[in-house]
Amino acid sequence: xxxxxxxxxxxxxxxxxxxxxxxxxxxxxxxxxxxxxxxxxxxxxxxxxxxxxxxxxxxxxxxxxxxxxxxxxxxxxxxxxxxxxxxxxxxxxxxxxxxxxxxxxxxxxxxx
Amino acid sequence: xxxxxxxxxxxxxxxxxxxxxxxxxxxxxxxxxxxxxxxxxxxxxxxxxxxxxxxxxxxxxxxxxxxxxxxxxxxxxxxxxxxxxxxxxxxxxxxxxxxxxxxxxxx
Numbered sequence: 001x002x003x004x005x006x007x008x009x010x011x012x013x014x015x016x017x018x019x020x021x022x023x024x025x026x027x028x029x030x031x032x033x034x035x036x037x038x039x040x041x042x043x044x045x046x047x048x049x050x051x052x053x054x055x056x057x058x059x060x061x062x063x064x065x066x067x068x069x070x071x072x073x074x075x076x077x078x079x080x081x082x083x084x085x086x087x088x089x090x091x092x093x094x095x096x097x098x099x100x101x102x103x104x105x106x107x108x109x110x111x112x
Numbered sequence: 113x114x115x116x117x118x119x120x121x122x123x124x125x126x127x128x129x130x131x132x133x134x135x136x137x138x139x140x141x142x143x144x145x146x147x148x149x150x151x152x153x154x155x156x157x158x159x160x161x162x163x164x165x166x167x168x169x170x171x172x173x174x175x176x177x178x179x180x181x182x183x184x185x186x187x188x189x190x191x192x193x194x195x196x197x198x199x200x201x202x203x204x205x206x207x208x209x210x211x212x213x214x215x216x217x218x219x
Contacts, residue, residue: 006154031205043198043209050205090155094205101145101202105154 003027006091006104013111019078021107023091029102031094032074034058034066036087037106043090049074081111115139118199118210125217131186133213135199138180146173146184147198149212155198158184189217 007022025032033048035058045058047066055066063085067075078085091104117136125131135144146158159166159173161182166173170189175182186193194217199210 033207042211043207045207048206092207094202094207101143101157101160101200101207103147103155103157108152 003102004091004093004104006089006107008107009105011107011109013078013081013109015082015111017078017081017111019081019109019111021076021078021089021091021109023074023076023093023104024072025074025093025102026072027093027095027100027102028071029093029095029100030071032068033092033094034064034074034076035090035092036060037090038087046076046089081109083111085109086111114211115203115208116199116201116210118197118213120213121211122214123216125189125215127190127217127219129189129217131189131193131215131217133184133197133199133215135182135184135210136180137182137199137201137208139201139203139208141201141203143202144175144182145200145202146182147200149196149198151195158197186215191217191219193217 004025013019034046035043037043049055049068065077089107094101119134143162148156161175170187172185196212196214198212201208
């Protein structure tokens with residue numbers, strides 16, 4: 001009964017490539033989030049979306065963009081991947097009463 | 113300033129020991145979540161609490177709303193419990209995360 005699915009577990013990309021990380025949830029949640037997780041820094045919010053076509057910058061949006069064309073899908077885009085974007089990326093969704101929350105399995109991205 | 117504080121940061125236990133991880137928060141919350149992350153893995157939600165106590169197998173989570181405090185207990189700990197445990201709260205439509213407790217259970 002997977003609820004939040006990230007398209008890849010592991011990804012290796014070259015510097016300068018455009019990278020798409022996809023997240024899909026099947027719970028009709030309005031709120032979706034992208035975080036990156038780095039040792040010693042914990043989870044940091046990149047972008048979030050509270051509705052289709054709506055997006056808000058988080059704490060570290062530089063170098064990233066997002067797309068939410070459909071309610072169930074929230075995409076994170078690295079316009080031109082750089083080595084400092086090597087990280088674990090986590091997607092999360094939050095239900096309408098702000099209590100039901102689910103996380104994806106994470107995408108470990110390596111930029112070489 | 114962290115809205116969510118966890119203790120301890122690191123914990124090593126012998127197999128079979130009773131383990132407690134603590135979480136304090138400073139904001140009004142909709143719910144508190146205990147999350148588990150195995151090395152190199154994604155995050156799994158263990159519990160979602162807005163009051164009282166929940167139990168799942170050897171795991172027990174409690175929350176005291178008045179004191180803004182939650183505990184995660186693991187009874188009869190096992191090496192497979194070795195992971196990072198993260199406390200998170202939802203405030204409005206946002207998450208706030210603790211920095212995690214790294215648990216190692218030695219056989």
